[in-house]
Amino acid sequence: xxxxxxxxxxxxxxxxxxxxxxxxxxxxxxxxxxxxxxxxxxxxxxxxxxxxxxxxxxxxxxxxxxxxxxxxxxxxxxxxxxxxxxxxxxxxxxxxxxxxxxxxxxxxxxxxxxxxxxxxxxxxxxxxxxxxxxxxxxxxxxxxxxxxxxxxxxxxxxxxxxxxxxxxxxxxxxxxxxxxxxxxxxxxxxxxxxxxxxxxxxxxxxxxxxxxxxxxxxxxxxxxxxxxxxxxxxxxxxxxxxxxxxxxxxxxxxxxxxxxxxxxxxxxxxxxxxxxxxxxxxxxxxxxxxxxxxxxxxxxxxxxxxxxxxxxxxxxxxxxxxxxxxxxxxxxxxxxxxxxxxxxxxxxxxxxxxxxxxxxxxxxxxxxxxxxxxxxxxxxxxxxxxxxxxxxxxxxxxxxxxxxxxxxxxxxxxxxxxxxx
Numbered sequence: 137x138x139x140x141x142x143x144x145x146x147x148x149x150x151x152x153x154x155x156x157x158x159x160x161x162x163x164x165x166x167x168x169x170x171x172x173x174x175x176x177x178x179x180x181x182x183x184x185x186x187x188x189x190x191x192x193x194x195x196x197x198x199x200x201x202x203x204x205x206x207x208x209x210x211x212x213x214x215x216x217x218x219x220x221x222x223x224x225x226x227x228x229x230x231x232x233x234x235x236x237x238x239x240x241x242x243x244x245x246x247x248x249x250x251x252x253x254x255x256x257x258x259x260x261x262x263x264x265x266x267x268x269x270x271x272x273x274x275x276x277x278x279x280x281x282x283x284x285x286x287x288x289x290x291x292x293x294x295x296x297x298x299x300x301x302x303x304x305x306x307x308x309x310x311x312x313x314x315x316x317x318x319x320x321x322x323x324x325x326x327x328x329x330x331x332x333x334x335x336x337x338x339x340x341x342x343x344x345x346x347x348x349x350x351x352x353x354x355x356x357x358x359x360x361x362x363x364x365x366x367x368x369x370x371x372x373x374x375x376x377x378x379x380x381x382x383x384x385x386x387x388x389x390x391x392x393x394x395x396x397x398x399x400x401x402x403x404x405x406x407x408x409x410x411x412x413x414x415x416x417x418x419x420x421x422x423x424x425x426x427x428x429x430x431x432x433x434x435x436x437x438x439x440x441x442x443x444x445x446x447x448x449x450x451x452x453x454x455x456x457x458x459x460x461x462x463x464x465x466x467x468x469x470x471x472x473x474x475x476x477x478x479x480x481x482x483x484x485x486x487x488x489x490x491x492x493x494x495x496x497x498x499x500x501x502x503x504x505x506x507x508x509x510x511x512x513x514x515x516x517x518x519x520x521x522x523x524x525x526x527x528x529x530x531x532x533x534x535x536x537x538x539x540x541x542x543x544x545x546x547x548x549x550x551x552x553x554x555x556x557x
Contacts, residue, residue, distance in 0.1 A: 343529055
């Protein structure tokens, strides 16, 4: 859906930077509520399955109200206003999606041992790849026949989300009534302050999160702009079906990488796996800058899809091993923030303005978008430097014990002061 939404918003008269707001507004709402609301509530009540199901249900219902709102303004021929109704409605919907996001992160962590975690994340990526392929095919077909103008794309997405919420609720069961989440309905857990975390653990986590901010902001800042680049006449003039194919290649890469993460590299060092994923991302962006045709651009989609899964699974495993059980809701909320904000803020503050400035300077749209791609590479490069610092600090202070069987165990430390207090 989002692959095509950026093109539709552009057709309503919004600038490149304004189009990126569709992710920025939503991701700010998502991350703010994860960090300030849902993470704390999850640590307190320990109900991850309910968080997932309720969040998906309310997000699905929200799509129906959004369609009613923006179609009203389309009927009045207020196209610009309709675009902003979509943007801010998606922001409201993300409040409920964030409830599901933080629930999923904690649930997967609790249901798996350390050596199983990357394998499960890979399997979930494979399943998600099938969904991505189906969504891209349907989205491309509906886009070409006015799926946004008549609301059918959003309505279909809403129905799928509502159905999935019931499937999740009735199918997911906490494995063997997992001790860490086992409690009476009325039981409330003590909400430990982050100040109680050992200072070296907090600092290690903070450095790692900063690295993720730059890496994710770089590689995801161009996600929205890439669709505009492919569809623009000065780019490859791709149709909805073409862009659906581009998205499907990425989904296939998600699936293949998911299988690889789930089997071949499940027991490989997380740091090495993560660096491999980052290299794939860098090479893919470089290729997109120089590739002469849409067909060859599919190689970038392949590399992007693989890097998404590899970076996601390995970084998740690193955080899960760092985070003590009592803090997982909040620490995963901060971790998720680096991913969700990267889809919007970096695009609005960096990629979008770079493209608009270059267009205003007389460059073609395609060359302006290539300028945004180069800006993304700069952000990723900074992130790699910080990430190497993070790995060095963690190894020096034995933050993550490679032999720990349970995520969240960590070495003993002398003091409890430091950042993230």
